[in-house]
Amino acid sequence: MIVVENKSVEDILQMIAPYKKVLVAGCYGCVTVCLAGGEKEVGLLASQIRMARQKEGNPIEVLEQTVERQCDKEYLDKFQDNVREVEAVVSLACGIGIQYLAEVVEPVPVFPGVNTQFLGANRDVGQWEEFCMACGECVLDKTGGLCPIARCSKHLLNGPCGGSQNGKCEVSKEIDCVWHLIYERLSALGQLEKMAEYIPAKNWHRNEGPRKLVKEELTLERD
Known part of the structure; x- marks a missing residue:
């Protein structure tokens, strides 16, 4: 599986600072397994963004959507309705999904919400190890x-x-x-x-x- 790690909320807030309405896009694939980009993590990040911007006195509307895979165009098409409503997207997929989504929804900007680490195996609960460099x-x-x-x-x-x-x-x-x-x-x-x-x-x-x-x-x- 592709193993990723969440970027800090501070980094993500900086990326989306100019925008008033964004979509947080999740994936039910590898990033869900490594607890970084599934539906639960999408909801958590969306809440953190809303609260941080509210605290700044600069509220933001955040939409949430998770699809089966962001590395497959068949599923990326499901984002189209929400993408039409937002100014930017934060993707919690791996680097592959982020790039593919950016290609499909252009000219809407897509920002990474995670750092893609390696191809690895699940050694234990919450523990992954690199096994392959493809x-x-x-x-x-x-x-x-x-x-x-x-x-x-x-x-x-x-x-x-x-x-x-x-x-x-x-x-x-x-x-x-x-x-x-x-x-x-x-x-x-x-x-x-x-x-x-x-x-x-x-x-x-x-x-x-x-x-x-x-x-x-x-x-x-x-x-």
């Missing part, structure tokens, strides 16, 4: 299902480095050395020979510019 060249088949790009501080494809000690990363004793974990996982799987396989350096040029994936069979069906 690099486009997955090597999990060679590393026992543990990603060295996202989970190694140096993004090493052939580790561990010389700084790893007692299964911990030299950056911090709080960080497990993923290459130590890879060794243990491959050993348990009976695939330790994979540690001797050289993984070529990643071609980061493939990540230049906005990447796109097109399923030809689906576009043909649509046509």
